[in-house]
Amino acid sequence: MAGTPREILSPASCILRLLATNNSGSRSGAAYLKRSPELDATIFLYAPLQSSARKLQVLPPARAVWPPPFLLTIKRRTSILNGFAGLNFSLRFSAGEDLLPETTKVRLCFHDRCFDGAASSALFSRFYRERINAQAVFCYTGMTHRAVQPFEDGLFDGDENVIVDFKYSSSPRVTWWFDHHQSAFLTPADADHFRADGSGHKFYDPSYKSCTKLLADITSSKFGFNIQPLAELIHWGDVIDGAQFPTPESAVALTEPATQVALVIEAAPESGLVPRLIPELAERPLGEVVKLPIIARHLGPLLERHKRSIAVLRERAKALDGVIFFDVSDLDLEGYNKFIPYLLFPQCQYSVGVSASPTRAKISIGSNPWNPGAAEKNLASLAERFGGGGHPRVAAISLDPSDLARAREVAREIAAQLRS
Secondary structure, eight states: OOOOGGGOBOTTTOEEOEEEEOTTSOEESOEEEOOOSSOSOOOOOEEEEOSSOEEOOOOOOTTOBSSOSSEEEOOTTOSEEEEEOTTOOEEEEEOOSOBOOOOOEEEEEEETTOHHHHHHHHHHHHHHHHHTOTTOEEEEEEEOOOSSOOOOTTOOOSSEEEEESSOOOOOTTOOEEEEOOTTOOSSHHHHHHHHHOOSSOEEEOTTOSOHHHHHHHHHHHHHOOOOGGGHHHHHHHHHHHTTOOSSHHHHHHOOSHHHHHHHHHHHOOOTTHHHHHHHHHHHSOHHHHTTSHHHHHHHHHHHHHHHHHHHHHHHHOEEETTEEEEEOTTSSOTTOOTTHHHHHOTTOOEEEEEEEETTEEEEEEEEOTTOGGGGSSOHHHHHHTTTOEEOSSEEEEEEOGGGHHHHHHHHHHHHHHHHO
């Protein structure tokens, strides 16, 4: 789908003539694009065009994301517009007047399939619109931790390029960065580049348990952002990412809206779900977010899968010398609840698990939040030896899905080191 936020027709005055061709090849003098039935995040609502010339109508972009579910684009100072709609309509318009004034495109890269990554993105989006630029349009890109350079050429294509809850990039196009992972820098040169930065827009503090809380503290103290409307999201970002549940039972029960939303974010088999959800997290309480169709359609099946995963881990996980080991790479269980091992084996200090998906073979390393002795070994440093990283008490290593045998070998080696 072509186009950028600089290529949108004026909502106030642009007169259009419509030629619509539906997917069966027949032509019609009337066609329309409507809002998504699931989200209020659609930027542009085009009224039915029942005559040859009607004015374009647009919703306020309070929750604008890019690209929207339905997109119309036109190059600046040209008269022919090509549109592509989710309903398989191909559209051509002739524009009579000029385009929108310059807008700001913000490319926001975040830790994908992670509640803290999504919450951080939501908080930054709302902060940026309220304190920096109310007309900004966001493009969200989920990132996965890899041993190699994770930022592809051309990724930073915004007027502003932002990274939250993810590794540092020394690209001169990156304008904002927030992270709290010990393994934030791929190379010493990246760390040196960060320390030399004078923009005042890049922040790192590994003492924080969540990036959401880091963002909240920085944006409120340094930029005057009112974080109170997002207090619930900030609280749960810190609880979930920082493993600050009072008991293993409360962490595994998944009875809170926040933990149910987190389950869908981490495990739903739907591409592009998190970028569509971020604008909702920025505006709605979690009790409303969990009822959205984009969440509700996945929640029931995922809760059933969660129950099965407890039974699977009870059968497969083995505890030896304070370390729990399990391999579920032959099952569809990536995104399982990371606290289940400590519910099953509360006396153990560490867990090492192998899982797999179409995109990676993953080794998960964790420490028991409810066992004080589990703080002895730095798991991020251990994972870094194998190309992974994370935090001192929880870390992971992602390999190519074809390297599953290697993942199993590394997991066994790590388990042996933790037992020693």
